[in-house]
Amino acid sequence: MGAEAVVFDIGNVLVKWRPLDFYAAEIGTGARDRLFSEVDLDGMNAAVDLGRPLADAVADLAARHPGWAREIGWWESRWIEMFAPVIDGSVALLRLLRSRGVPVYALTNFGNETLAWAGRVHPFLHDFDRRFVSAELRMMKPDPAIYAHVEAETGIAPDGLLFADDRAENVTAAAERGWRAHLFDGPGGWAARLVAEGVLTEEEAKACL
Numbered sequence: 001m002g003a004e005a006v007v008f009d010i011g012n013v014l015v016k017w018r019p020l021d022f023y024a025a026e027i028g029t030g031a032r033d034r035l036f037s038e039v040d041l042d043g044m045n046a047a048v049d050l051g052r053p054l055a056d057a058v059a060d061l062a063a064r065h066p067g068w069a070r071e072i073g074w075w076e077s078r079w080i081e082m083f084a085p086v087i088d089g090s091v092a093l094l095r096l097l098r099s100r101g102v103p104v105y106a107l108t109n110f111g112n113e114t115l116a117w118a119g120r121v122h123p124f125l126h127d128f129d130r131r132f133v134s135a136e137l138r139m140m141k142p143d144p145a146i147y148a149h150v151e152a153e154t155g156i157a158p159d160g161l162l163f164a165d166d167r168a169e170n171v172t173a174a175a176e177r178g179w180r181a182h183l184f185d186g187p188g189g190w191a192a193r194l195v196a197e198g199v200l201t202e203e204e205a206k207a208c209l
Contacts, residue, residue, distance in 0.1 A: 003180055003197045004160035005103035007150070008128075009141075010110060012166035013184045014090050015083055015122060019075075022082040027071065039065050039072060048111035051135040054079075055113075079114055080121055089187025091124050092208035093194065098127055102199060106131040107150055107163065109140045130154070141165070142173035151177075162197055164190050 011017035019041070023032040035041070044057045058076040062069040075082075097104050106128045108115075112135045119125045132150050134140035139149070151158060158178030165171050166184045174181040182193045191205035 002160075003162035003199055004156050005105060005129075005154060005162070006097055006194070006199060007105045007107050007161055007163040007179075008090075008094060009163075009165040009167075009170070009184070010106055010108040010118075010125065011083070013087065013164055013190075014094065014125070015086050015118070017083055019082040022074075022078070023071065026074070035068055035071055039068050041072070041075060044075070045111075046109075046140070048114070049109040049134045049140055051112065051138050053113070054111055080117055083114075083118055083121075086122060087187060089209045090190065093187060093191060093200075093205070094124065094127060096200065096204060096208055097194075100200070100204075103129050103154070103156075105129055105150065105154065106133075107141065107146070107165075108132070109134040111135050141167070141170040144173060144177060147174055147177050147179065162194070162199065164193070 008014060020032065023035060027035070039061065044061050048054050048057050054076055058072055062072040065072060094104060108131065110133050115133060115135070130153070132146065132153070134146065137146060137149060139146045150161070159180065162180040162182070163171070163174045164182045164184045165174070168183055171181045171183045180197060182190060184190055188209055191200070191209055194200045195202050195205050
């Protein structure tokens with residue numbers, strides 16, 4: 001049996017997630033590198049992805065690193081500038097799958113406030129049959145439990161789920177459960193995988209790129 005549903009990660013699959021580029025543009029690469037070496041912004045973001053309120057996480061980290069308070073505050077006030085640009089080919093594939101009646105889900109490590117903000121700016125982030133969001137579930141990829149949750153909630157066996165993610169560890173975790181897992185490196189490769197799995201025709205996929 002082929003793939004029954006398609007599962008998209010969001011960051012770096014549908015929209016680029018580029019905090020390093022954002023900070024380099026604002027303060028230069030040297031200061032950016034010092035910031036990320038001295039301040040655990042990635043750890044803070046992981047806590048937000050697990051459900052901690054963004055404002056609390058930012059305020060706490062800024063209080064512990066007052067010399068970087070302005071820059072830490074940007075993670076809240078200017079977050080949407082880090083989440084850009086849209087990956088147009090991937091969005092076109094998402095819309096085509098929906099128009100074909102293929103069940104389409106999102107499985108994403110994302111904070112509640114930031115996903116709401118992203119959805120207001122990019123309405124296509126609501127164009128899923130269902131979204132499985134780490135902050136809501138209080139578990140995140142690559143924890144096997146979040147993949148098991150998707151299986152249970154959709155009623156689809158692992159082999160019926162075709163999943164694209166840009167992080168190798170997340171793809172590996174899905175594959176270990178028997179999912180059809182694709183390491184995303186651009187919409188062209190993802191389109192080719194959708195064709196190879198029989199979800200789209202070659203002509204349909206080409207029209208999205």
